[in-house]
Amino acid sequence: MKVTAAVVEEQHGPFIVRDVELDEPGPGEVLVRVAATGFCHTDGIARDGDMPFPLPGVLGHEGAGTVAAVGEGVTGLSEGQPVVIGWPWCGQCRNCLDGEPRYCLRLGELVIGGHRLDGPSALRTTEGSPLASHFFGQSSFATHSLTTANALVPIPAGLPVELMGPLACGLATGAGAVFNTARPQPGASLVVYGAGTVGLAAVMAARNTPATTIIAVDRHESRLRLATELGATHVVDASDTDAVQAVTEICGGPADFALECTGVVPVIRQAVDSVGMRGTCLLIGGAPAGAEFSVDHISTLWGKSIVGTLGGSDRSPRLIGALMDLYAAGRFPFDRLVEYFPLERISDAMEASYSGAVVKPVITMPQG
């Protein structure tokens, strides 16, 4: 079928909005009419080749919309059902069977293979030449996405469908790190490095825990202001302050948890240095491919944990479902981060994301 998509032809190339051919859903597959898709730094990283997704192809991995058609064997989903397109998982490997699908052993193929798991690409140009599909199992910078039924999370009635896509990646990543990995105890202190989508999600999530000190560190004053409005008890402007020293002063010693959401190597060191004995530093932000970091050895022996987390861990229905319920209850107001851009302005959305002007641009798809 003919659909409209933002195609990236080559590394660093622009997003070109054009008609392409998308397959009809086969067994286990679902066609989603996309309402809107969040723009995430990972899309930019893939476009620039730091994540080897084959090009030409279609990116986009924070999609939400309504079910347009289901393939053979799909149960529990019918046409018109609003859904978030969650992370893909194989459902058969050791980690998937263990209830940790974010760590699916076939994640690489699922996320950047450029085709169905064990199958061909679902996208072609109108002239019939191949385009890579299934970026994060969805390639949702398009009016339609062909995905698998096991990735979908139903959206409860009454919630704005076009807002929910970012819950699939950036927001789940930050919130899930707090809920599933940090799990702060009553009175805990927590410092979040980087007040972008992931970091602000962590701040909003921390506000739903018994942690009592929630510190946000960033270089943009506007983001620190937003962090305060969303639940940070303290903010540190890293452009003019030694963040580790500031954290130590605020907490009266090292923090219990540091959440590193920037992926900037010197900031990783600061995050590790912000926690002390039996403290935990969570590595959440993605650094460029091949990046390495070093830490002080002796102070790490002090029972310090340095833990990597991906996508917030957990299963999509539980984590994304909880975040939708918290949003509906006014306890996870992530709409404050969002600004909408129509598909033809996707390049402006990317620029706004890179410049920091908009925390979470969301691309709305032409309807009808």
Ligand SMILES: [Zn+2]
């Ligand atoms: Zn798996």
Ligand SMILES: [Zn+2]
């Ligand atoms: Zn993402």
